[in-house]
Amino acid sequence: MTQTLPATSREVRLKSQPEGLPHADNFEIVSTSLPKPxxxxxxxxxxxxxxxxxxxxxxxxxAQDVKGVPFPALREGDTLAAEALGEIVSAPAGSGFYPGDLVLHFQGWREYAAVPTADCKRVIGGLPDPIAYLGHGWTAYAALTRGVAIHPGDTVFISSAAGANGSMAGQIARLLGAGRVIGSTSSREKAARLVSELGYDAAVWRGATPIAEQLAEAAPEGIDVFLDNVGGEQLQAAIASAREGARVVIVGTLSGQLASHGAGRTAPVELDSVQLLVKRITLRGYSADDDPEAYAEWIQQFARWLDAGSIRFPHEIIDGLDHAPLALEQVIRGDYFGTVVIKP
Structure with missing residues (x-):
């Protein structure tokens, strides 16, 4: 039976470029003709x-395009973009795709999208909930298996541990053999959830005493691995608490992205190079895109861990495209725990 399609599709566009942190009124929801592939x-x-x-x-x-940053700058009137999970409605003959296939692509923030076949990734089987394919677990998994090596018994510190990446990273670190896992987050409430829900041994949080003091108390013998999503004070604290031979892998720069001024594309931080030298610390920037083969490996491992009940996928679903602009403002404010997705 031929599927009846609507004549129009809604999408979220950039109404005005924010000079600081974005707010819901920087966006507008518009109806446009259904895309014709x-x-x-x-x-x-x-x-x-x-x-x-x-x-x-x-x-x-x-904002401007920056070499090495996989996010193109958008201008007023442009439709927003993000990773999306969708169902193919129609596909050209010989493309290898068929109606009903589930695919991942980067044309979110809209109800329907015409996507180049080369930009679609078919969802491979294994995960019980399709939403889990939008999780950042594979970023954390790649970083903790390719970007840095975890040795049995290591003390691992994760910044932004209640975010999409960090909420998976701490669990993955434990499953890879870490002996003690510590997270940083933005509130006392989230810190408590990291310990009670995700199995972190301890959590530090901004707004209490300095992060360096809290980390020194949580890891009195120092840390061996730091997976950094933030930079800033958390990176400084990790260097101060690092043991000799510690490994630091940087996968995000939220301290810059969430700064109240600027375009979010710089994240300056002052580090003590003496500590880097005398402790023989390895400091590395890493993107999971460097090791694309890690994705299929992650899906298989994730499925096994889920089946065994040894890992959780913290996430929140916001129902309705109308709520997406405000939800983005709240994500940037740190109101959520885990991965946040919109159901258009």
């Missing part, structure tokens, strides 16, 4: 798309 595109109905604070780098006033 070319001979090299599939038509996808989006089921979910990911909300991420990194969008701030794309939309702020003064």
């Amino acid at each position: 070319s001979d090299h595109e599939v038509l996808v109905r989006n089921h979910y798309f990911l909300l991420s604070a990194s969008l701030r780098m794309m939309i702020s006033k003064g």
